[in-house]
Amino acid sequence: xxxxxxxxxxxxxxxxxxxxxxESIVHLxxxxxxLPVFPGxxxxxxxxxxxxxxxxxxxxxxxxxxxxxxxxxxxxPTDPEHVVVAPGSKALxxxxxxxxxxxxxxxxxxxxxxxxxxxxxxxxxxxxxIPAECGGVPDPDRLRETIRQARQQGYDPRLVVLTSPDNxxxxxxxxxxxxTLAMIAEEEDLILLSDEIYRDxxxxxxxxxxxxPAELARSRTVVITxxxxxxxxxxxxxxxxxxxxxxxxxxxxxxxTGYASESWSTLAGPMQEVATYAxxxxxxxxxxxxxxxxxxxxxxxxxxDIVIHGGAECRPPTGGFYVYPDFEPLRETLAGKSVVGxxxxxxxxxxxxxxxxxxxxxFGDDARALRFRAATSMLYGATRAEQQAALDAPDPxxxxxxxxxxxxxxxxxxxxxxxxxxxxxxxxxxxxGTPH
Amino acid sequence: xxxxxxxxxxxxxxxxxxxxxxESIVHLxxxxxxLPVFPGxxxxxxxxxxxxxxxxxxxxxxxxxxxxxxxxxxxxPTDPEHVVVAPGSKALxxxxxxxxxxxxxxxxxxxxxxxxxxxxxxxxxxxxxIPAECGGVPDPDRLRETIRQARQQGYDPRLVVLTSPDNxxxxxxxxxxxxTLAMIAEEEDLILLSDEIYRDxxxxxxxxxxxxPAELARSRTVVITxxxxxxxxxxxxxxxxxxxxxxxxxxxxxxxTGYASESWSTLAGPMQEVATYAxxxxxxxxxxxxxxxxxxxxxxxxxxDIVIHGGAECRPPTGGFYVYPDFEPLRETLAGKSVVGxxxxxxxxxxxxxxxxxxxxxFGDDARALRFRAATSMLYGATRAEQQAALDAPDPxxxxxxxxxxxxxxxxxxxxxxxxxxxxxxxxxxxxGTPH
Numbered sequence: 009x010x011x012x013x014x015x016x017x018x019x020x021x022x023x024x025x026x027x028x029x030x031e032s033i034v035h036l037x038x039x040x041x042x043l044p045v046f047p048g049x050x051x052x053x054x055x056x057x058x059x060x061x062x063x064x065x066x067x068x069x070x071x072x073x074x075x076x077x078x079x080x081x082x083x084x085p086t087d088p089e090h091v092v093v094a095p096g097s098k099a100l101x102x103x104x105x106x107x108x109x110x111x112x113x114x115x116x117x118x119x120x121x122x123x124x125x126x127x128x129x130x131x132x133x134x135x136x137x138i139p140a141e142c143g144g145v146p147d148p149d150r151l152r153e154t155i156r157q158a159r160q161q162g163y164d165p166r167l168v169v170l171t172s173p174d175n176x177x178x179x180x181x182x183x184x185x186x187x188t189l190a191m192i193a194e195e196e197d198l199i200l201l202s203d204e205i206y207r208d209x210x211x212x213x214x215x216x217x218x219x220x221p222a223e224l225a226r227s228r229t230v231v232i233t234x235x236x237x238x239x240x241x242x243x244x245x246x247x248x249x250x251x252x253x254x255x256x257x258x259x260x261x262x263x264x265t266g267y268a269s270e271s272w273s274t275l276a277g278p279m280q281e282v283a284t285y286a287x288x289x290x291x292x293x294x295x296x297x298x299x300x301x302x303x304x305x306x307x308x309x310x311x312x313d314i315v316i317h318g319g320a321e322c323r324p325p326t327g328g329f330y331v332y333p334d335f336e337p338l339r340e341t342l343a344g345k346s347v348v349g350x351x352x353x354x355x356x357x358x359x360x361x362x363x364x365x366x367x368x369x370x371f372g373d374d375a376r377a378l379r380f381r382a383a384t385s386m387l388y389g390a391t392r393a394e395q396q397a398a399l400d401a402p403d404p405x406x407x408x409x410x411x412x413x414x415x416x417x418x419x420x421x422x423x424x425x426x427x428x429x430x431x432x433x434x435x436x437x438x439x440x441g442t443p444h
Numbered sequence: 445x446x447x448x449x450x451x452x453x454x455x456x457x458x459x460x461x462x463x464x465x466x467e468s469i470v471h472l473x474x475x476x477x478x479l480p481v482f483p484g485x486x487x488x489x490x491x492x493x494x495x496x497x498x499x500x501x502x503x504x505x506x507x508x509x510x511x512x513x514x515x516x517x518x519x520x521p522t523d524p525e526h527v528v529v530a531p532g533s534k535a536l537x538x539x540x541x542x543x544x545x546x547x548x549x550x551x552x553x554x555x556x557x558x559x560x561x562x563x564x565x566x567x568x569x570x571x572x573x574i575p576a577e578c579g580g581v582p583d584p585d586r587l588r589e590t591i592r593q594a595r596q597q598g599y600d601p602r603l604v605v606l607t608s609p610d611n612x613x614x615x616x617x618x619x620x621x622x623x624t625l626a627m628i629a630e631e632e633d634l635i636l637l638s639d640e641i642y643r644d645x646x647x648x649x650x651x652x653x654x655x656x657p658a659e660l661a662r663s664r665t666v667v668i669t670x671x672x673x674x675x676x677x678x679x680x681x682x683x684x685x686x687x688x689x690x691x692x693x694x695x696x697x698x699x700x701t702g703y704a705s706e707s708w709s710t711l712a713g714p715m716q717e718v719a720t721y722a723x724x725x726x727x728x729x730x731x732x733x734x735x736x737x738x739x740x741x742x743x744x745x746x747x748x749d750i751v752i753h754g755g756a757e758c759r760p761p762t763g764g765f766y767v768y769p770d771f772e773p774l775r776e777t778l779a780g781k782s783v784v785g786x787x788x789x790x791x792x793x794x795x796x797x798x799x800x801x802x803x804x805x806x807f808g809d810d811a812r813a814l815r816f817r818a819a820t821s822m823l824y825g826a827t828r829a830e831q832q833a834a835l836d837a838p839d840p841x842x843x844x845x846x847x848x849x850x851x852x853x854x855x856x857x858x859x860x861x862x863x864x865x866x867x868x869x870x871x872x873x874x875x876x877g878t879p880h
Contacts, residue, residue, distance in 0.1 A: 013698070014705035017501050024500075040498055050493040053714060057486040058828070060679040062476055064460075065453050095531045095681065095708055102707050106564070124706045128542070130566070243496040243713035245531065262449070269450035270560045271538050272531055276712060277679035278489060392494070 015370040016120050023364050034416050036311075036382040037364035039175055041240040041304075041329065043388060043395050046296045049239065052285040059277025065269045066261075067093035067248075071280045074287035075248045081289070082207070083223050084231065090251045092264055093275045093283055097205055097234035097247030098125075100264065101169075103271070104230060104249070105129040107263040108199055110166025113154060115146050117176055117332070117371030117379075119203070122169045132163050135372045142323065143332065144174025145181045148188045155196055167199050170221060173206040173327025176371050176381035178308055180210060180327045183219040190224035200229040205247075206328040208238040208297060211305035216326060227254045235286050237328065238297055246275065246283050299399055304329040306404045307384045310414055315382070318421035329385035332368070335378035341426050342378060349376045361420030387413040451806040452556050459800045470852050472747075472818040473800035475611055477676040477740075477765065479824060479831050482732045485675065488714075488721040495713025501705045502697075503529035503684075507716045510723035511684045515667065517725070518643070520658050526687045528700055529711045529719055533641055533670035533683030534561075536700065537605075539707070540666060540685070541565040543699040544635055546602025549590060551582050553612055553768070553807030553815070555639070558605045568599050571808045578759065579768065580610025581617045584624045591632055603635050606657060609642040609763025612807050612817035614744055616646060616763050619655040626660035636665040641683075642764040644674040644733060647741035652762060663690045671722050673764065674733060682711065682719050735835055740765040742840045743820040746850055751818070754857035765821035768804070771814035777862050778814060785812045797856030823849040 013021075020038040027033055066072065072088035079086040094100045102125045105112065112126040116135035123133045136146030136154045146154070146168065158165045170189070173180040181189075193200050200221045210216045222229040234247035251261040268274070275283070286293060308325040315322050320333035335342060335353065342348070347356050350367030357363040357380075368379035387410055388398040394409050401407045405414070449457075456474040463469055502508065508524035515522040530536045538561045541548065548562040552571035559569045572582030572590045582590070582604065594601040606625070609616040617625075629636050636657045646652045658665040670683035687697040704710070711719070722729060744761040751758050756769035771778060771789065778784070783792045786803030793799040793816075804815035823846055824834040830845050837843045841850065 013501060013702050017498065017705045017709070020498065021500055038498075042497060045494055045496045050490070053493050054486070054490050057489055058481055060481045060677050061478060062453065062456065062474075062678045064457055065449060095712065098706070099708050121706055128703070128706060241496050242498045243710070245709065245712045266449045267564070269453045270534070270557055270564060272535050272708065273453070273681065274679070276531065276681045276715065278714070279712065 014120055014124065016366055019364060019366055031362070033358070033362050033364050034413050034420070035364045035386040036384065036417065037366045038386060039237075039330065039383045040242050041237055041300065041385045043240040043300060043303075043399060044392050045241065046239065046293060048290070048292060049241070049282055049286065052282045053278050056278035056281025059281060061277065063274055063277060063280070065265050065274050067091070067275055067280055067283075071275075071284045071287070074284045075250070078287040078289065079231065079250050082220065084220060084250065086250055087253060090253055090257060090261060091248060092251070092261060092268065093246070093248045093280065094268060095245040095247070095272050095275055095279070096236070097203070097232045097249070099268075099272055100232055100247050100249045101125055101201065101203070102128065103264045103267040104201055104232075104260075105131065105167070106267055107260060108167055110164045110199075111158065113146060113151065113165050113168045113198075114372065115144055115169070115171070115174075117143065117368050117373040118169065119171060119175045120366075120370050123372055131167075134158050134163075134165055138177070139185065142174065142179040142181050142185065143177025144171035144179065145185055145189060148185065148192060151189070151192060152196075165198075167201060168193065169201045169203065171203040171206070172218070173210055174330075175206065175328060176330050176366075176368075177323055177332040178325035178328050178330035179323050180216060180218060183217050186219045186221050187224060190221050193221070193225045193228055198228065200225055202229055202231045204231055205234045205237050207233065209301055209304055209329070210327040211301065211308070211325070213301075222250070222252075227252050227256065230260070235283065238300070239286060239293075240300065244279060244282065246279050246286075248283070248287070303388065303399055303404050304385065307387055307410065307414075310405055311382055311384045311417070314414065314418045314421055317418070319425040320421075329383060331382045331384065332379060333382065335424060338425055339378060342424060347378070350379060351375065353378050354380055357420060357424075361423055363417055363420040382417075450556055450560065452802055455800060455802055467798070469794070469798050469800050470849050470856070471800045471822040472820065472853065473802045474822060475673075475766065475817075475819045476678050477673055477736065477821045479676040479736060479739075479835060480828050481677065482675065482729060484726070484728055485677070485718055485722065488718045492714035492717025495717060497713065499710055499713060499716070501701050501710050503527070503711055503716055503719075507711075507720045507723070510720045511686070514723040514725060515686050518656065520656060520667065520686065522686055523689060526689055526693060526697060527684060528687070528697060528704065529682070529684045529716065530704060531681040531683070531708050531711055531715070532672065533639065533668045533685070535704075535708055536668055536683050536685045537561055537637065537639070538564065539700045539703040540637055540668075540696075541567065541603065542703055543696060544603055546600045546635075547594065549582060549587065549601050549604045549634075550808065551580055551605070551607070551610075553579065553804050553809040554605065555607060555611045556802075556806050559808055567603075568594075570594050570599075570601055574613070575621065578610065578615040578617050578621065579613025580607035580615065581621055581625060584621065584628060587625070587628060588632075601634075603637060604629065605637045605639065607639040607642070608654070609646055610766075611642065611764060612766050612802075612804075613759055613768040614761035614764050614766035615759050616652060616654060619653050622655045622657055623660060626657050629657070629661045629664055634664065636661055638665055638667045640667055641670045641673050643669065645737055645740055645765070646763040647737065647744070647761070649737075658686070658688075663688050663692070666696070671719065674736070675722060675729075676736065680715060680718065682715050682722075684719070684723070739824065739835055739840050740821065743823055743846065743850075746841055747818055747820045747853070750850065750854045750857060753854070755861040756857075765819060767818045767820065768815060769818065771860060774861055775814060778860060783814070786815060787811065789814050790816055793856060793860075797859055799853055799856040818853075
């Protein structure tokens with residue numbers, strides 16, 4: 009078997025290498041919240057240092073309790089026995105795909121990892137286009153049609169992966185769409201894997217009604233979350249899953265725990281200590297989370313304005329730190345630059361404008377589409393001091409290095425529209441820094 | 445699909461539950477080095493706390509360099525480009541089994557995880573009995589015969605998993621056996637997965653010649669190691685793999701890295717910091733390792749004396765913290781207690797004598813065999829203070845709680861032989877403590 013490295017991780021490594029070689033690149037190609045670790049989390053890491061025994065595969069009672077409380081506060085009462093923690097939500101998603109029989113339905117576009125995981129698990133993947141109003145979910149009518157066709161071909165479409173708020177579009181599924189999908193799940197006997205890792209990064213929690221499919225299709229929804237995005241802990245690798253409170257849910261949890269015992273054994277002890285604290289949501293951590301959210305909102309919206317100004321169409325972002333523009337209105341202009349699809353658009357932006365983005369085709373989107381994901385979370389600064397300054401600023405867009413990066417992106421996108429020549433961005437620590 | 449939890453992890457959880465309920469159990473059932481974390485490792489964990497970015501999938505340059513140096517000091521010159529680190533050697537072994545085509549040959553008995561991993565990867569598993577002199581390797585003649593038969597049946601036996609020093613037998617493969625196996629690998633076009641996680645726990649390094657198959661079958665051996673055993677870091681989840689310096693090795697490393705990018709992403713940043721220090725082998729860490737090794741040696745040898753005294757046959761342990769006795773000489777006596785195989789022997793020892801061991805059948809051994817693994821590394825104490833006392837003592841066997849545990853085991857095994865009634869061990873913190 010031969011597998012390529014996940015394209016987002018590959019692009020991140022490529023950008024790091026080219027920056028190390030002296031190139032100026034604005035990195036919009038990687039979905040990482042590049043912000044300092046909250047000090048309270050470091051304290052728990054240290055407190056957990058003496059946890060060098062393996063402990064239970066699913067995580068110890070304290071961390072499972074904390075995760076159960078986290079879900080309960082989101083309308084999902086949870087018994088700690090129905091929780092599993094792991095080194096990242098990605099590991100849990102792979103275990104779930106391996107444990108649940110049948111083929112997989114994913115939104116098109118969707119996070120780069122769902123489809124390769126399905127193939128690793130020996131499944132067939134069916135992409136279903138997203139609706140006009142949001143990403144992260146299949147369009148309900150197209151979903152029904154895809155299931156019908158797949159079954160006609162002898163396949164067994166059974167799992168649907170949902171992401172809300174979404175990567176790559178930065179939008180969330182409105183409650184009525186979730187209700188329709190939950191209804192289809194019941195009608196068609198589907199299992200929903202609801203990836204809610206961005207849930208706490210909804211830009212306006214008070215104004216944004218978030219409905220988990222687990223509130224409706226209770227017996228057939230597994231919820232997956234993690235601390236990588238909301239708490240900027242991608243490099244610490246902490247994820248969790250919540251299983252349905254049914255006999256089937258208990259069996260699935262046992263299967264995933266069995267898989268875990270042959271793969272990662274357990275989440276590292278010090279990280280379990282961290283997770284116990286973080287999923288407990290103490291006030292000081294919620295305060296920090298609110299500041300992260302405000303920063304993500306401000307910069308994602310600024311990026312939205314830039315792509316719209318640059319001539320693209322785009323769903324307004326409502327959560328996370330992504331914008332997913334469509335440069336279809338510029339197709340003729342771009343064809344003159346030999347840009348005819350996602351890959352050539354990605355290459356053009358990297359080579360000619362010093363802007364790294366990930367083309368829609370990597371998310372399963374049409375190769376001809378002039379769409380890409382711009383991850384805005386890498387613009388907060390190359391150093392801890394810069395990141396802290398962006399986090400502390402009343403108006404992050406007025407912070408020098410954030411402004412400079414946005415201006416460089418604006419210049420790059422303006423070049424696409426033929427509005428101006430592309431000016432490679434100036435050398436600055438914000439633009440040429442190392443990954444940390 | 446339905447999978448059971450790995451039997452060693454399941455037994456560890458069962459013992460913890462029964463102890464929590466007040467039962468006195470001497471726990472010989474889990475292969476964990478239950479000793480305090482070396483303080484220098486905690487310092488590195490703290491120093492690595494700000495590594496919250498994902499970073500390269502295979503591990504950053506510093507940690508891969510440190511691992512390369514570690515192997516170079518063991519006769520295996522290594523380019524950092526041929527190294528991958530991961531959350532545990534187990535995760536790497538699963539990725540390797542998934543990435544390498546063909547079926548799998550494992551020693552019988554062998555570590556509980558190799559065969560389930562092979563089945564997860566869709567492979568057929570062929571067990572090959574170990575030679576009389578040591579465990580962890582297939583008997584060379586039986587290996588040839590098994591390959592011949594498997595091919596006749598249409599299978600493609602291709603991978604051989606080797607473990608030296610070995611779990612469960614606590615023995616190492618002498619150089620001449622390794623040479624024969626390397627020769628067979630060349631003749632039969634096999635890939636060797638050499639699990640060397642116990643290598644630094646050879647009891648008498650000066651007197652024990654250790655030969656890695658990677659020194660001989662260079663182009664077809666992948667070496668796997670980790671810090672769980674040698675540095676008592678099971679709960680921190682740190683492993684590493686070394687790939688052959690060939691085009692095939694580079695492709696295999698790319699495939700394993702691709703798999704990793706869809707499963708665990710990368711080893712947690714703080715753990716990479718720890719691994720960089722640990723694989724660098726500074727003098728203070730080697731001094732601590734030497735003390736661990738002395739403790740493992742003393743207690744494993746004492747356990748060997750106890751099982752021999754109890755009427756069993758047993759290979760003398762030469763590495764790690766395991767003894768693998770065979771109570772075949774007592775078959776008639778044991779039949780009178782309804783003990784007729786590994787499972788009933790394990791149950792009898794747990795229920796009647798308060799001694800938890802893991803039957804040979806869980807390691808792939810014959811279900812009728814009266815064999816089990818006694819892991820001696822859980823006898824060092826239930827508290828950090830007890831463990832430290834065992835580690836610091838010139839004669840660990842004279843330390844009260846270690847002595848009491850060994851006496852309790854001796855009484856249990858004597859009961860098997862009908863030498864004396866079984867006296868349940870007294871309640872003491874050493875015998876009823878929690879896992880940490």
